[in-house]
Amino acid sequence: MGSAAERWAQLQSGRGIPAEILARAPVSPWGHDPADFTAPDVPEDTPSRAAGLALLGTSGTVTDVGCGGGDAAFALVGPLTRATGVDSQQDMLELFEAGADVRGVPARTVLGTWPEVADEAGTADVVVSHHVLHNVVDLPPFLAALTAAAGRGVVVEMLSEHPMAWLDPLWRRFHDLDRPEPATVDDAVAVVREQGLEPEVTRWERERPAPRSAAWVTRRLCLAPEHEPEVAAALEDIPPRPRTAATLVWRP
Numbered sequence: 409m410g411s412a413a414e415r416w417a418q419l420q421s422g423r424g425i426p427a428e429i430l431a432r433a434p435v436s437p438w439g440h441d442p443a444d445f446t447a448p449d450v451p452e453d454t455p456s457r458a459a460g461l462a463l464l465g466t467s468g469t470v471t472d473v474g475c476g477g478g479d480a481a482f483a484l485v486g487p488l489t490r491a492t493g494v495d496s497q498q499d500m501l502e503l504f505e506a507g508a509d510v511r512g513v514p515a516r517t518v519l520g521t522w523p524e525v526a527d528e529a530g531t532a533d534v535v536v537s538h539h540v541l542h543n544v545v546d547l548p549p550f551l552a553a554l555t556a557a558a559g560r561g562v563v564v565e566m567l568s569e570h571p572m573a574w575l576d577p578l579w580r581r582f583h584d585l586d587r588p589e590p591a592t593v594d595d596a597v598a599v600v601r602e603q604g605l606e607p608e609v610t611r612w613e614r615e616r617p618a619p620r621s622a623a624w625v626t627r628r629l630c631l632a633p634e635h636e637p638e639v640a641a642a643l644e645d646i647p648p649r650p651r652t653a654a655t656l657v658w659r660p
């Protein structure tokens with residue numbers, strides 16, 4: 409039997425989009441729109457926030473890997489003394505900087521792909537990484553770099569299964585394509601354990617709805633905007649986007 413890391417890589421690779429479908433996509437289905445990732449003024453009181461606050465105690469620094477608009481880091485405003493945002497998209501780092509400014513949090517940003525830019529990011533008391541694992545195929549180096557960068561602990565948040573898996577019935581309907589099973593939080597936890605780490609795992613329901621408009625789904629499905637009405641109708645026939653999330657916490 410293969411390792412948990414091999415299973416993760418295989419499941420994640422299986423989520424790729426066939427080249428002939430990608431070639432016909434009018435816009436890239438992959439990019440994240442910063443508008444979807446602005447951190448709320450009042451943070452949601454989640455198990456991830458509670459874990460980050462517990463690790464920070466009265467004060468400490470945070471590195472947010474795959475920071476987007478800084479939802480994970482800025483939920484820790486109070487004890488947070490300095491935030492480093494790492495992201496492979498420059499527009500996300502601009503959103504992170506603006507969010508830090510508004511909150512009066514000293515911040516710096518590092519543009520690039522984790523773990524390649526881990527040295528440049530340096531270390532922090534707490535490392536947070538929310539909704540990034542499902543973008544990663546080769547998980548061990550990603551996790552090892554999170555652990556090495558953290559003085560006190562790591563907080564990872566993810567959905568219970570690949571965030572696009574709920575659209576699998578629409579891939580069959582619009583592209584006659586069967587999607588393989590998605591990687592789940594259990595698969596990620598198995599890889600963390602394989603690193604010799606013992607994560608605390610909390611499962612919970614997110615309050616905030618994730619994007620699921622017909623326009624958003626049409627783009628994800630590599631379809632042209634004129635298909636939006638058909639996609640809207642098809643969305644009525646499938647179960648709603650799941651909100652079950654998990655928080656994984658470990659100490660280095």
Ligand SMILES: C[S@@+](CC[C@H](N)C(=O)[O-])C[C@H]1O[C@@H](n2cnc3c(N)ncnc32)[C@H](O)[C@@H]1O
Pocket residue numbers: 440445473474475476477478479480494495496497500520521522523537538539540543544
């Ligand atoms: C789904 S968004 C989550 C953003 C934010 N953490 C949140 O929870 O709102 C994923 C973010 O991670 C970034 N990202 C994905 N893989 C990355 C990697 N290997 N290194 C750095 N950034 C990455 C993307 O550009 C995007 O901004």
